[in-house]
Amino acid sequence: MLTKESTITGVQVNYYFICKSKLWLFSHYSAMEHTSDAVFMGKLLHQTSYKREKEMRIGPINVDFIEEGKGVVLHEVKRSRKMEKSHIYQLLYYLYYLKQKGIVATGVINYPLLRKREKIVLESSQEEEIEGILKDIVQVVSAGTPPSPEKKPYCKKCSYYELCWVM
Numbered sequence: 001m002l003t004k005e006s007t008i009t010g011v012q013v014n015y016y017f018i019c020k021s022k023l024w025l026f027s028h029y030s031a032m033e034h035t036s037d038a039v040f041m042g043k044l045l046h047q048t049s050y051k052r053e054k055e056m057r058i059g060p061i062n063v064d065f066i067e068e069g070k071g072v073v074l075h076e077v078k079r080s081r082k083m084e085k086s087h088i089y090q091l092l093y094y095l096y097y098l099k100q101k102g103i104v105a106t107g108v109i110n111y112p113l114l115r116k117r118e119k120i121v122l123e124s125s126q127e128e129e130i131e132g133i134l135k136d137i138v139q140v141v142s143a144g145t146p147p148s149p150e151k152k153p154y155c156k157k158c159s160y161y162e163l164c165w166v167m
């Protein structure tokens with residue numbers, strides 16, 4: 001599978017931090033993702049907590065919702081902070097993507113179940129890091145086979161558990 005940096009999605013950036021095998025498997029077999037309870041619960045949480053807000057797709061990025069007023073603010077809705085680093089980089093990638101298109105935005109990660117919000121700002125010094133991550137994602141996804149799986153606490157809840165550990 002050929003992946004260009006310009007087609008990388010937020011989910012791919014998120015999975016890069018969670019598990020490189022998951023990133024590869026998702027990029028090649030994304031149809032299996034609907035079997036994941038976590039993905040379904042995330043969608044449900046968004047629909048029930050922010051009923052009036054609509055998801056927005058801009059190129060390869062899919063933002064939970066956008067607030068416009070004093071500047072553009074991208075919002076992501078997450079269930080827990082267990083994967084916080086992956087959430088932060090997913091949103092940083094969105095901010096980076098928009099900046100490349102000439103749109104300066106900030107972000108907020110919303111944790112409605114925890115009643116918490118985290119403000120995310122893309123610093124210029126982070127842009128090089130994001131570019132390195134995107135190059136790395138292309139390398140992982142373009143490989144002919146997935147990286148060898150490494151056991152993680154959340155493997156049993158992952159859509160790809162059987163591919164990694166049973167087959």
Ligand code: SF4
Binds near residue numbers: 154156160162164
């Ligand atoms: S089962 Fe575990 S190792 Fe395999 S893709 Fe999922 S998180 Fe990664």
